[in-house]
Amino acid sequence: xxxxxxxxxxxxxxxxxxxxxxxxxxxxxxxxxxxxxxxxxxxxxxxxxxxxxxxxxxxxxxxxxxxxxxxxxxxxxxxxxxxxxxxxxxxxxxxxxxxxxxxxxxxxxxxxxxxxxxxxxxxxxxxxxxxxxxxxxxxxxxxxxxxxxxxxxxxxxxxxxxxxxxxxxxxxxxxxxxxxxxxxxxxxxxxxxxxxxxxxxxxxxxxxxx
Numbered sequence: 242x243x244x245x246x247x248x249x250x251x252x253x254x255x256x257x258x259x260x261x262x263x264x265x266x267x268x269x270x271x272x273x274x275x276x277x278x279x280x281x282x283x284x285x286x287x288x289x290x291x292x293x294x295x296x297x298x299x300x301x302x303x304x305x306x307x308x309x310x311x312x313x314x315x316x317x318x319x320x321x322x323x324x325x326x327x328x329x330x331x332x333x334x335x336x337x338x339x340x341x342x343x344x345x346x347x348x349x350x351x352x353x354x355x356x357x358x359x360x361x362x363x364x365x366x367x368x369x370x371x372x373x374x375x376x377x378x379x380x381x382x383x384x385x386x387x388x389x390x391x392x393x394x395x396x397x398x399x400x401x402x403x404x405x406x407x408x409x410x411x412x413x414x415x416x417x418x419x420x421x422x423x424x425x426x427x428x429x430x431x432x433x434x435x436x437x438x439x440x441x442x443x444x445x446x447x448x449x450x451x
Contacts, residue, residue: 259291266292267299273383278355281383285397305356305384315353324349327363341367349379358382 266288273281288298306312313319324347331345342364349359359381366374385393 262291262293263296264293265297265299269299269301272300272302273385275381276383278383281385282393282397285393285399289398302385302390304386311348311351311358314348314351320351320353323351324361331363333367339368340373343367356384358384 268284268288272284276284288300292298305315314323327347328345331343333341333343335341343366345363345365347361349361351358359379361377361379363375363377365372
């Protein structure tokens with residue numbers, strides 16, 4: 242990171258075979274994205290193996306009811322209306338070169354049993370009102386409830402779970418569960434979610450935002 246006294250290093254393929262263990266691993270906005278449940282479980286196991294003893298995993302998820310439009314589409318009646326039509330307009334921003342980029346999103350399908358949501362995203366580039374380029378692609382999201390995440394973390398080797406209800410540390414809702422003696426190692430209370438490695442720590446923390 243320029244100006245921060247830190248050096249950036251990229252290791253091709255390191256997600257499968259990291260070159261070393263880490264004190265901290267951050268997985269923000271990626272868990273359940275374009276993956277299967279088995280792949281998500283394997284990801285948590287690899288996170289655990291890749292941490293130094295006593296290391297920390299920072300992990301977040303978006304609970305299914307966070308987006309009320311998508312949440313309402315879990316019902317059979319709403320699923321029968323899918324795929325949604327494209328919205329007439331989307332979010333448009335102006336780039337430094339004067340072009341405007343617009344994103345539109347619609348729901349293609351929802352499987353409430355598998356807890357998967359498939360979105361279609363259309364990106365368009367304009368200059369002076371004229372369409373220059375357009376791309377469309379599908380994106381699958383696997384959604385988890387907080388209790389499911391608790392079980393996945395336990396099965397992956399973490400020894401305890403604390404779920405925080407918001408990114409705002411001052412207004413967060415907290416649910417804490419102890420799986421071993423908490424007096425051996427104090428539970429950290431940072432402004433972001435921490436999942437200490439169960440090999441030395443006695444607690445783990447995950448966050449679901451609302």
